[in-house]
Amino acid sequence: MKRLTILGGGESGVGTAILGKKKGYNVFVSDKGKIQKKYKEVLLHHGIDFEEEKHTESLILNADLVMKSPGIPEKVALVQKLIEKQIPVISEIEFASQYTDATIIGITGSNGKTTTTLLTHHLLKEAGVDVGVAGNIGDSFAQHVAENNVDNYVLEISSFQLDGVNNFKPHIAIITNITADHLDRYNYDFNKYVSSKFKITMNQDGGDFLIYDADDEVIEEGLRAHLPYAKLVPFSIERELEYGAFLKEDKIITRLNTEEFSMSISKLTLQGKHNVKNTMAATLASQLLNVRSQSIKESLVNFEGAEHRLENVQKVNGVQFINDSKATNVNATFYALECMEQPTVWIVGGVDKGNDYSDLLPLVREKVKAIVCLGEDNEKLKAVFSNVVDMMVETAGAEEAVKVAYKLSQKGDAVLLSPACASFDLFDSYEDRGRQFKNAVRSL
Structure with missing residues (x-):
């Protein structure tokens, strides 16, 4: 029986484990972190071997085939060892x-x-x-x-x-x-x-x-x-x-x-x-x-559109709140700002993936009246935009960002969450960031 080892016990890992077992593989799942309860239950239900909060090399390097979760970079030592041993490392797709x-x-x-x-x-x-x-x-x-x-x-x-x-x-x-x-x-x-x-x-x-x-x-x-x-x-x-x-x-x-x-x-x-x-x-x-x-x-x-992508949340006293949490890079935010037709308070920031914000300068000059930073490190944003807008405020969470943005806006304005960055400094994911933003708007 061929041995399929899966690195990462998330959505793609657990799905691959189910299919692998069905196709007759001896399946083993290994996750360096904690496996979420819902995924653990699925693995237990299917009788699939797994470990969490560690990678036991002896149990991984004896695989015939390895499926690596997309979140694990190829340069990590364990993956390099698999490649050296000429064990195929493939994706779920x-x-x-x-x-x-x-x-x-x-x-x-x-x-x-x-x-x-x-x-x-x-x-x-x-x-x-x-x-x-x-x-x-x-x-x-x-x-x-x-x-x-x-x-x-x-x-x-x-x-x-x-x-x-x-x-x-x-x-x-x-x-x-x-x-x-x-x-x-x-x-x-x-x-x-x-x-x-x-x-x-x-x-x-x-x-x-x-x-x-x-x-x-x-x-x-x-x-x-x-x-x-x-x-x-x-x-x-x-x-x-x-x-x-x-x-x-x-x-x-x-x-x-x-x-x-x-x-x-x-x-x-x-x-x-x-x-x-x-x-x-x-x-x-x-x-x-x-x-x-x-x-x-x-x-x-009649198409509804994607959640967290330029999603109209609601109007509060004439201020339209828009959730574009899925904008995790500069280009996505460029599209969002391009769509804005009213004066905009822009909520931006998070984990910077090597962003060059200069492409946004013309749009920010034209459309943005104030910037609310939502991230742990905002130095780069401040360096690029502090001279372009009249008001720039740093915040440490979705609720605070929404309250500050609301204060800085007036009837006829829009508040746009379009972070141009990954979310992992303050949130679990861009979905978590978007949901927290929407909850904060609804409790204004």
Whole structure:
């Protein structure tokens, strides 16, 4: 019996353990930290061996195959030892994909991947397609494959998950955009990060499709460097295209085969330039799977959007509070500020991943009246923005940040939580940060 060792007892680890056991592996889960109660119960229920708060090398280095949680960097000593021993170290996406014949739509990118994933899933589901959604969002892909049998999967896939793929082959791949993010994991080498994103298409062939942002110079360069075999399906908001999707007179137009699809952007529930692009990508993917135009149009109008992504929380005495906690990098925050139409009090800060905030200066000058810092170390933010806004206040928690922002705002203003940073200094996750923000707003 082959031994499958899993590093990390979170969503992807436990899902892989369930699938591994079902496929006849001798499974062992090892987590350096504490395993959450809900995951521990699942492991016990399935009779899977595990350890927590330690990695026992003798129990790990005897594996035939190792699935590493995406949160564990490759440079840690234990992973290096596995590589030296030539024990394959793969990601959950790689492991699970070999046990399903479903058509896979894989979506990656620095920003927009969650919205594009949820929107693509929505368009397919509303059209009656048998489809599941998993990956970097919601449920583990491996657990889905173990417990359900659907014909199609829409997967949100991070660069960390792509780092561990060898044979993964989506039928449709989408790269929403590529901007500097997570550079701390790639030795501050942007090209390594770009190569990681392009692994989504490396096994595709001429019968597969790669949907991508043709306005993104980094992607265009990546296409020249990696020369994908898949059929290229571009989208653009800057120029008309013979094939793909583009914007003309405030209408999204797609040209894939003979039929031309067209829809006014004013009807979309998702607003902002970046969401026009996300909509184009999801629409193209749905059309490639033969969803009817009328169905796509109806579904684009009734889509709810992603939690923690430019989510209107509520108005308090004429001040609109907006939760964009999912903005964990500068580019995501750039999109958020670009969408703001009223004077804005901006709540920003957290764990900086090597951010360059200078790109935000024009938008901050134009739209932001005050800044509320929400992080343990705000020196970099203060250095960049203290001369640009009249008021800058440091706070140490969501409740305090919301109260201060409310004081600094007046009727007709917006308070925007768009941190541009990871959340791990004060919160468990960006979801935790977003929920605490929403609770604080509701108790004003």
